[in-house]
Amino acid sequence: MKQALIEIRDMVKRYPMGTGEFTALEDINLDLCKGEFAGLVGPSGSGKTTLLNIIGSLDVQSEGEVNVLGRAIRELDGKGSARLRSHHIGFIFQTYNLLPVYSVYENVEFPLLLLEIESAKRHRMVMDALEWVDLTDKLKSRPAQLSGGQCQRVAIARAMVKKPDLVLADEPTANLDAENSHHILRTMDQLNRELSTTFLFSTHDQKVIQYLRRKITLFDGKVARDEQMNGVA
Amino acid sequence: MLKFLIKGLFRDRSRSLIPILVVSAGVTLTVCMISFMQGYLRDMIYENARFATGHVKIVTRSFSDMIDQRPLDLALLGVSDILDKWETQPQSAELLWVPRISFGGLLDIPDENGETRFQGEVGGMAVVMRPHSDSRFDPDIERRLLKLDDSIVRGRMPATPGEMLVSEQMFTQLDIPLGHTASIIGSTMFGSMVVHNFTIVGTIEFGIEALDRGGVIIDFADAQSMLDMEDGAGEILGFFPDFEYYPDRADGLKESFNAILTDESDEFSPLMLTEYDQNQLGAFIQYSGYTLGITMFAFVFVMVIVLWNAGLMQGIRRYGEIGVRLAMGESKGHVFRAMIIESLAIGCVGSVIGTAVGLALSYWMQAYGFDMSHYMTNSSMMMSNVMRAHVNLRSYLVGFAPGIGATVLGAAMAGAGIFKRQTSQLFKELET
Numbered sequence: 001m002k003q004a005l006i007e008i009r010d011m012v013k014r015y016p017m018g019t020g021e022f023t024a025l026e027d028i029n030l031d032l033c034k035g036e037f038a039g040l041v042g043p044s045g046s047g048k049t050t051l052l053n054i055i056g057s058l059d060v061q062s063e064g065e066v067n068v069l070g071r072a073i074r075e076l077d078g079k080g081s082a083r084l085r086s087h088h089i090g091f092i093f094q095t096y097n098l099l100p101v102y103s104v105y106e107n108v109e110f111p112l113l114l115l116e117i118e119s120a121k122r123h124r125m126v127m128d129a130l131e132w133v134d135l136t137d138k139l140k141s142r143p144a145q146l147s148g149g150q151c152q153r154v155a156i157a158r159a160m161v162k163k164p165d166l167v168l169a170d171e172p173t174a175n176l177d178a179e180n181s182h183h184i185l186r187t188m189d190q191l192n193r194e195l196s197t198t199f200l201f202s203t204h205d206q207k208v209i210q211y212l213r214r215k216i217t218l219f220d221g222k223v224a225r226d227e228q229m230n231g232v233a
Numbered sequence: 234m235l236k237f238l239i240k241g242l243f244r245d246r247s248r249s250l251i252p253i254l255v256v257s258a259g260v261t262l263t264v265c266m267i268s269f270m271q272g273y274l275r276d277m278i279y280e281n282a283r284f285a286t287g288h289v290k291i292v293t294r295s296f297s298d299m300i301d302q303r304p305l306d307l308a309l310l311g312v313s314d315i316l317d318k319w320e321t322q323p324q325s326a327e328l329l330w331v332p333r334i335s336f337g338g339l340l341d342i343p344d345e346n347g348e349t350r351f352q353g354e355v356g357g358m359a360v361v362m363r364p365h366s367d368s369r370f371d372p373d374i375e376r377r378l379l380k381l382d383d384s385i386v387r388g389r390m391p392a393t394p395g396e397m398l399v400s401e402q403m404f405t406q407l408d409i410p411l412g413h414t415a416s417i418i419g420s421t422m423f424g425s426m427v428v429h430n431f432t433i434v435g436t437i438e439f440g441i442e443a444l445d446r447g448g449v450i451i452d453f454a455d456a457q458s459m460l461d462m463e464d465g466a467g468e469i470l471g472f473f474p475d476f477e478y479y480p481d482r483a484d485g486l487k488e489s490f491n492a493i494l495t496d497e498s499d500e501f502s503p504l505m506l507t508e509y510d511q512n513q514l515g516a517f518i519q520y521s522g523y524t525l526g527i528t529m530f531a532f533v534f535v536m537v538i539v540l541w542n543a544g545l546m547q548g549i550r551r552y553g554e555i556g557v558r559l560a561m562g563e564s565k566g567h568v569f570r571a572m573i574i575e576s577l578a579i580g581c582v583g584s585v586i587g588t589a590v591g592l593a594l595s596y597w598m599q600a601y602g603f604d605m606s607h608y609m610t611n612s613s614m615m616m617s618n619v620m621r622a623h624v625n626l627r628s629y630l631v632g633f634a635p636g637i638g639a640t641v642l643g644a645a646m647a648g649a650g651i652f653k654r655q656t657s658q659l660f661k662e663l664e665t
Contacts, residue, residue, distance in 0.1 A: 058560065079564050086562020097557045101244040106237065111561045113234045158561075 005166060005198050006032035006055055011064035013050055013221075024050045025221045028064070032200060034165065037192045037231060039201035041209060042218035048202035049170055051218070055200065056089055056168050057081035069165060086114045090159030090197075094171035096151040098143040098158075104130070105139040108157045115162060129161035133187055149180030156184060160191055166198045173205050181207045189231070235574065242575045247550075252543055252576075253583045256640055259536040260587025260632035261594070263529065265622070267631045268595035270525050272602075272623035274518060278478050278508065280441060283378045286511040287470025288478050289328065289486055291315065295500040296468070300511065303335045303467055305422040307501070310465045313367050315494065315503050324489055327482065329374050329474055332466035334359040334456045338419030340449065342407055351407055357417065357449045359456030362391050370453070378472065379439070387411065388435025391452050397431035398450040401438040411435065417449070421461035429459040440618050471505075483507040533635040540576075540643030569648045576644030577637065584636030591632060598622035 011028040014021040025047045032038060040048040053059040054066055057073050058081075066073040069088050076084060085091075090111075098107045108129050112122045130136045133153035143151055152172060159167050169188070173181035189211055192199050201208055209215060210231070217225040243249050282288055292300065296307040309315065312332060319325045340355035360379065361370045376382060381390060386401040388411045397415060399407075411433060418428050431451065438445050457463060471486075473479060487505045496502035509515030555568055563571075602621035 056560070078566070082559070082562050082564035082567075084562075085560065089562070091557075091560040093557075093560075097553060097560075099241065099554060099557065101241045102237075106240075110237070110558075113237055114562050114567075116234075 003034050004031045005034050005036075005069060006030065006200075007065070007067040008055075009065040011054070011061045011066055013047070013054065013059075014062045023221055025054075025061075027222055030216065030223065030226070032198060034198055035192070035196040036214055037189065037199045037212060038214035038216060039203050039208060039212040040216050040218055041204060041212075042224075043204060046218040047221040048204075048218055052168050052170055052200065052202045055166075056091065057084050086111065087162070088165045090162065090164040090167040092152070092155050092159050092167060092169035092172045094174040096143070096148075096155045096175075098151055098154055100143050103140050103142055104135060104146070104154050107143070107154055108161050111158060111162050125161055126157075129157040132160060132191060133157045147180075148176050149183060152176060152180070152184050153187065156187060156191075160195075160197065163195060164197060166200065169199060169201045169203075171203055171205070172201065173203070173208055178207065181205070185211045234571075238571050238575060239578055242578060248575070249579060249582075252540060252579045252640065253586065255536065255539055255543065256580060256583025256636050257587035257590065259532060259639065260584050260636040261591040263532055263635050264588055264591025264628055264632045265594050265598070266528065266532075267525070268591070268622040268624050268628045269598060269620075270521065271625065271627065272599065272621045274521055275623045276621065278514070278518070279476075281512060281514060282470075282472070282478055282508055283476070284439075284441070284444065286506075286508045286514065287331070287468075288473050288508050289471040289483050289490075290506050290508075290511065291469040291471070291490070291503050292467075292506065293501045294495065294504045297504050297506060300506075305334070305336060305420075305460060305462075305467065306424065308334070308422055308462060308465050308467045309469065309503060310462070310501075312464050312466045312469060314464075316369065316469070318494060319490060322489060322493065324486060327473065327486065328471035329371075330369060330469055330471055331361060331374050331378065332370060332453055332469050334453065334460065334462065334465075334467040336419060336456065336460060336467075338417045341416040341418055342409060343414060343416070353447075355403075355417070355447060355449055357451060357456075359451050359453045361453040362450075363393075363452050363454065365454055374472075378476070381437070384437045384439050386436045386438050388433075391434055394452070394455055394458075395431055396434045396452070396455075398435045398437045399433055400445050400448050401436040402445050403447040404433070404436040409433070415449075417459070419460070421459075422465065423461055425461070427459055427461070429455075431455075442618055478508055480507070480509055483509070529635065533639050536635060536639035537642050537646075540639050541646045543643065572644050572648040573641060576640045580637035580640030581633075583640065584633045587636055588629065588632040592624060592628060595622045595624045595628055599624050 008028050008030040011025060012023065013025040014023050016022075028051065040051055042048055050059065054061050054073060055068055057068065057076055060074055068084065071080070071084055073081070099110065102110070105126060108126045109122060112125055117125070127136065130139065133156050135150065135153055135157065138146065138150065143154070146154065152175075167188075172184065176184065185208060188199055191197055201212065203209065212229050213231040215225070215227050215229050216223060291309065293307050293309055296304060296309070299307065316330060336357045336359065338355060338357065339352055341349055342351040344350040360375045361372050362375060362381065363372055365372070385398075388398075391398065399415070413433050414430055415433050416428055416430050418426070421427050437450060451459075453466075457465060473482070484507055487507050490505040494502065495504050509518065558568055559565065599622045602619040604619050
């Protein structure tokens with residue numbers, strides 16, 4: 001049996017709304033294993049990003065248990081959740097969110113600085129990551145000088161540079177054209193296969209869905225379907 | 234990490250340039266203001282000391298009660314004895330002594346027939362300008378103190394008995410040549426009338442409107458003779474040898490002197506006063522200190538508000554960046570500390586620039602000053618007509634407190650909002 005990276009049991013997430021509460025997620029039970037290439041799929045408002053935030057320890061569930069890499073999210077304090085993210089989780093965002101005043105090299109280097117990795121090793125790791133996304137010729141460029149596809153590849157390199165156990169990607173292709181979408185999806189698929197990094201997407205983009213090997217469909221805050229897929233790659 | 238943060242800070246000009254400009258401007262103003270106030274107060278202490286109060290002054294007890302009127306009938310007698318007694322004390326060596334007599338009377342300028350051509354009230358000051366019978370009264374001290382050689386506008390210093398200097402302003406109005414006779418009509422310290430003839434040998438201008446408007450200066454020995462004050466003096470002024478005032482040392486000397494030489498039962502016994510005891514100078518200096526403190530506080534407060542707002546605006550603009558950094562695994566505490574370090578860098582750079590500009594302006598104000606003579610036409614204040622700044626070590630350091638303090642405080646107040654905000658909320662704002 002494969003090792004469970006994420007275990008979610010009877011999880012509920014409610015937000016205060018006016019005098020009452022709004023239930024964003026309800027009765028969520030999921031396991032995600034190491035090396036999976038999975039996606040949370042569903043329409044807007046179905047709870048995809050909320051679930052991604054809880055798994056990424058950026059938010060806490062209202063009820064139930066969520067364990068990520070053996071750590072109970074609810075029990076993590078600020079430093080604990082920051083440590084979980086800095087050591088084990090990489091994030092990829094819809095709008096790339098690169099730091100605009102830093103170069104490509106520096107953006108990718110940033111997560112390693114948080115881990116206090118020594119300079120020479122850091123340099124090797126950054127160069128490796130940029131090689132994975134084929135951007136070694138853009139080391140000194142600033143994000144404003146890159147195309148959308150290139151920016152997202154920098155974001156992938158930044159998420160992957162520390163070789164995390166889990167990468168959470170929130171609508172990673174939403175701002176990209178078809179060619180760039182396929183390019184970055186192929187890159188992520190390749191990294192998943194080569195490094196056994198677990199990828200969890202939040203998406204409703206068919207281009208992403210066709211690459212998934214597991215599709216978890218959310219509807220109205222509940223898991224409507226959980227199915228294994230082949231993935232185009 | 235620190236290098237990384239500082240690099241980002243100075244590349245993002247909206248995060249660095251505007252706060253640095255604000256801090257620099259505030260620090261420049263602070264340095265200039267402090268230097269100018271230091272110059273103003275120092276000038277006031279210096280001018281009062283050399284013309285009126287000394288660093289310490291010995292008078293009779295009853296003279297001190299009416300010191301503003303400088304009553305000659307309550308002047309000191311037996312000056313040499315008093316100083317002889319005091320000079321048996323080891324601490325007496327700390328001071329240089331100059332005796333003075335201030336007097337008033339009528340100045341009478343005769344025409345070629347000996348008839349009065351001009352007559353008017355005049356204030357006079359007698360200082361040791363020629364060698365005195367008491368060798369401890371060195372004429373050189375007064376020359377240096379009053380800068381007599383530099384202040385002579387025309388003519389020369391009195392060299393023989395019966396010679397007089399008059400103020401340049403008055404001399405111009407009198408329209409007489411140098412060498413003309415002038416008589417002083419007054420009263421001796423015992424109340425009898427006296428008329429004494431002098432020869433005007435020079436004119437003088439001190440650059441202090443209160444003294445330059447009208448007045449005469451005669452030699453101390455001439456005044457003793459004219460006013461019937463053998464071995465007497467209106468007051469004996471004591472100065473520290475470097476002519477800088479040291480309030481604590483002056484207080485110590487005063488306590489020693491008064492304990493030894495003042496007799497509470499004798500109204501003519503000598504009494505020592507410090508400079509701050511006279512002309513409400515002590516209260517004025519204290520008041521100025523408070524004013525300066527309040528002004529500094531107001532400066533810092535305004536700068537904190539401005540920098541806090543700038544910090545808040547930056548914080549709002551940087552929600553996205555902060556969200557990313559949190560997502561990368563940076564803790565909120567680390568983000569907060571990073572903001573404080575950034576503000577420290579801004580504060581240091583702004584303070585250095587502000588101090589450099591402030592010092593340059595202060596040095597300029599120290600060298601050239603502002604000529605205020607136009608505004609001091611009727612002033613009775615013992616102040617130089619040219620107001621100058623004074624730059625010292627304090628000027629170099631004073632800007633760093635508000636510069637760094639305001640920046641760090643502003644950043645801390647702005648950062649507290651981010652620190653309290655839910656991580657997921659900051660993260661959500663990434664998408665907006």
